[in-house]
Amino acid sequence: MRRRSLPCPDPADERPAVRKPERRSLRRVFALGLPTVWGAVAISYKFGCPLAQQEGLGARVVTSAVFFAVGTGLIFHVRRALLRELTQVRKVAGAAQSVLLRPLPPRLDGLGVAAAQLSADRGAAIGGDLYEAIATEHGVRVVMGDVRGHGLPAIGTAAALLGSFREAAHDEPELGGVLRRLERTFARHLRERSRAEHPSTGREPDTPPAEEFATVLLLEIRRDGELRALNCGHPWPYLLSAHGVDPLAHAEPLPPLGPFPLPPDLDPERCGHLLPGESLVLYTDGAEDARDAHGRFFSLSSALREATADHPVTPKTILRRVFTALLRHTGCDPTDDIAVLVLRNDRNRHKCNEPLGARGTARPAPTNPQPTTKR
Known part of the structure; x- marks a missing residue:
C-alpha cells in the first residue's frame, strides 16, 4: 500500500x-x-x-x-x-436564538412560508412561544405552541419541545405518536427543572409542577392538501380562502400538556383540504389577547381581512401587515409573547376541476351532473 x-x-x-x-x-x-x-x-x-x-x-x-x-x-x-x-x-x-428558533425557509415542499415572533421581554428575540415546520415523508408537519409564562424558564421549555418535535416529526408515522413524544419530553423537562431548582432533595421529583403547562397545535399537510390536526388547548388557525377568513375547525381541543395525561386514542382531526392559493395562519393567544391603551382586544380576523384585501398577497406580506397592525394597536409595547406563522398552498392546481362536497373534500362526480358553483 x-x-x-x-x-x-x-x-x-x-x-x-x-x-x-x-x-x-x-x-x-x-x-x-x-x-x-x-x-x-x-x-x-x-x-x-x-x-x-x-x-x-x-x-x-x-x-x-x-x-x-x-x-x-x-x-x-x-x-x-x-x-x-x-x-x-x-x-x-x-x-x-437562531439555533433555537431557526428561520423557516420561504418555500417548503410547495408551500409558501413566513413566520415571526415578538417577545414580551425587551432585548429578547424569542420567548415562550415556539413554532417549526418540517417537510417529511408523511407531509409537511407544523407545530405551534405556547409555554406558560415568558423569560428564561419558558425559553428552556420551548427549546425542549422544539428539539423533540424535530426528531419525532421524521420518526413517527402518525401524528398521535408525535404528540406523545412531546408529552414525555415536556414532563421530563419539568422534572429536571424542578430537581435543578431544589437540589437539596437529592432525588428527582415524582411529579412535575402542576401549574406548568403548554398549549400545542400539531398540523399535517399532505401532498394532496389534506389537513390533519391535533390540538392541545391552542387556538385553531385561520383559513384564508376566497370565502373570507374563518377558523380551520370548531372542535373542542384536548387539554394542554402538563396538567392532565393524553387520552389513550389520539385520532387527528380531519380539517378538509388546503386548496391551491389558500393560506393558513397559525398564531399564539398573545395575538388576540393584545390590548390597546383603552383595554380593547386586538381583532386578528379583522387584521387578516385587511391584509388580504388585495390579491394575491404573499405570506411575508400578510405577516408584515399583521404585525404592523399589532404594534399600532398596542403602541409598540406588547405584554405577552406573540408568534404568527403563515402557510400558503402554492402547489399546482392539478385537482381543482373535481366537484367539491364538504369543505375542500373531493367526491366522485354524479351520473347526471348538475350545474354547481365551485368554491
Whole structure:
C-alpha cells in the first residue's frame, strides 16, 4: 500500500492560536492598568504638585479641571468596555436564538412560508412561544405552541419541545405518536427543572409542577392538501380562502400538556383540504389577547381581512401587515409573547376541476351532473 504523505502544518497558521491568549492578557492588563494610571496621576497631582496645595481661585480651577478630565476619561473607558462586552453578549445570544428558533425557509415542499415572533421581554428575540415546520415523508408537519409564562424558564421549555418535535416529526408515522413524544419530553423537562431548582432533595421529583403547562397545535399537510390536526388547548388557525377568513375547525381541543395525561386514542382531526392559493395562519393567544391603551382586544380576523384585501398577497406580506397592525394597536409595547406563522398552498392546481362536497373534500362526480358553483 502506498503511504500518503501528510502536509506539514504551516507555522504561520498557528500564530493566531498562540497569540490569542496573549492578546486577551494584554487586553485585561490594559483594561485594569489604564484606570490605575489615571488614578495614580490624580493622586500624584493632589499630593505632589505645589499648585494643588495653593488656596487661590486659579489653583482650585486647575485642580478641578484635572480631576474632571480624569473622571471623564474613566467614565468613557468603562463605557467602552461595557459596550464591547454587551456587543459580545448579543452576538452569543443571537447565535443561540437562531439555533433555537431557526428561520423557516420561504418555500417548503410547495408551500409558501413566513413566520415571526415578538417577545414580551425587551432585548429578547424569542420567548415562550415556539413554532417549526418540517417537510417529511408523511407531509409537511407544523407545530405551534405556547409555554406558560415568558423569560428564561419558558425559553428552556420551548427549546425542549422544539428539539423533540424535530426528531419525532421524521420518526413517527402518525401524528398521535408525535404528540406523545412531546408529552414525555415536556414532563421530563419539568422534572429536571424542578430537581435543578431544589437540589437539596437529592432525588428527582415524582411529579412535575402542576401549574406548568403548554398549549400545542400539531398540523399535517399532505401532498394532496389534506389537513390533519391535533390540538392541545391552542387556538385553531385561520383559513384564508376566497370565502373570507374563518377558523380551520370548531372542535373542542384536548387539554394542554402538563396538567392532565393524553387520552389513550389520539385520532387527528380531519380539517378538509388546503386548496391551491389558500393560506393558513397559525398564531399564539398573545395575538388576540393584545390590548390597546383603552383595554380593547386586538381583532386578528379583522387584521387578516385587511391584509388580504388585495390579491394575491404573499405570506411575508400578510405577516408584515399583521404585525404592523399589532404594534399600532398596542403602541409598540406588547405584554405577552406573540408568534404568527403563515402557510400558503402554492402547489399546482392539478385537482381543482373535481366537484367539491364538504369543505375542500373531493367526491366522485354524479351520473347526471348538475350545474354547481365551485368554491
